[in-house]
Amino acid sequence: MRLLMLGGTEFVGRAVTEEALARGWEVTVFHRGRHEPPRGVTALRGDRGAADGLAALEQGEWDAVVDTWTNAPSAVRDAARLLADRVGRYVYVSSRSVYAFPPPAGLAEDGPLVEASPDDDEVDYAQAKRGGELAAIEAFGDRALLVRAGLIIGPWENIGRLPWWLRRIARGGPVLAPGPRDLDLQYIDARDLAVWALDAVERGLGGPYNLVSPRGHTTMGELLETCVRVTGSDAELRWTDPEPILAAGVQPWTELPIWLPRGELYDALYQGDVTKAVSAGLRCRPVAETVADTWAWLQELGGEPPQRPDRPSVGLAPETEAKLLRG
Structure with a gap:
């Protein structure tokens, strides 16, 4: 498998990169160059906040991309549009914060969501993550996998x-x-998130999944x-x-x-209700x-x-x- 990791040098991105390498995948890490990427990856440089920041991604094909972006949804929109015809699946690491507040105990993936847009620039965390989801769906449709994580802990936590x-x-x-x-x-170890997400890529899963440990x-x-x-x-x-x-x-x-x-x-x-993710192989x-x-x-x-x-x-x-x- 060929993986494009947008980020990949810190915390969740690092965990995903390390897990993919352990599986023998070919990993390309696209990052700003602030930290050294793990050994064994192909490194591409770029800044998603710059006008020409995605230039390094204008060529290349991958089986999947994993994106942990938190800020302006428009950055997810631009990356997803650029890669839609050259990547098989878009994994967006989102958040359970996308549910309209207050979400009741036991809420599953079909709960009401915050209002957001993939074109947003300056928004709060919940709208940023929901806007990122919409950007991934807009470009990839049912090939978009939305990983709605909760509290994430583990090695590399920043x-x-x-x-x-x-x-x-x-x-x-x-x-x-x-x-x-x-x-x-309820929490998810970043490494368990990585294992589940890459397993999901191999199985061709799409759509939203709450990803934290069972209650x-x-x-x-x-x-x-x-x-x-x-x-x-x-x-x-x-x-x-x-x-x-x-x-x-x-x-x-x-x-x-x-x-x-x-x-x-x-x-x-x-x-949160994590029945769907557990049924799809989540192990904590x-x-x-x-x-x-x-x-x-x-x-x-x-x-x-x-x-x-x-x-x-x-x-x-x-x-x-x-x-x-x-x-």
Whole structure:
């Protein structure tokens, strides 16, 4: 198989590229040149935000393209139109944020969607991802595969959510652990996303798929306790009810990454229906493997994870945590 990876040097794109190479696929990575691509790929340079940024893609044929673009849908539109006659299948890594808010618990792929356009330039995240979906569908029709991911974690994460917890817990001492301990989480390891997406390409799948772990795959308690075990620290998890955390003005998801109290946003992110993806072969590795591999990757980097420049840093200030721990 011949794969064109738009990106391919960081996080999800990197995971897809590594998985394709492991399968013996021929991989072409189109990127801006800010990071070194994996060994064994053909590298093409270009900037999708520039007027002539797709010039390097004007020739060539591939069995599939994988696109993780997050910003202006018009960039997906331009790439998809350019490649429509020379690529077999367009895999667009989208998001479950495309559903009209608030999506109820258990929502499947046929739920109502946000209004968006493939011609949009400056829009919010949900409209950007939905516009990207529409751009892929416009050019590829039923050859477009829409991977509606939720929370993505694992090695190469450049958002900082799981890395923040690992680094905080590795420091040891009392750790504010947002409860309840049995809070169910849904996420996808970037490598499991890659495996499923490339399997789907081989099977010729198209259309939308919610791609996160089944409900009940893990809990906030199992995740943080695994972080303690993997790092070997003396951290003491102090489980705290949501009410005092929220009363202190602490922001879920950003100041306490991954955590959301039960409610509309929790239902939207952690209660999705993934029956369709599981039926199509989705398999999610144990949380212990994701945490251990992410910690090992951080150690290889010297403990300092990469950070996407277009995303804010996450994490709770030490003084805020100390105040909450004092009660």
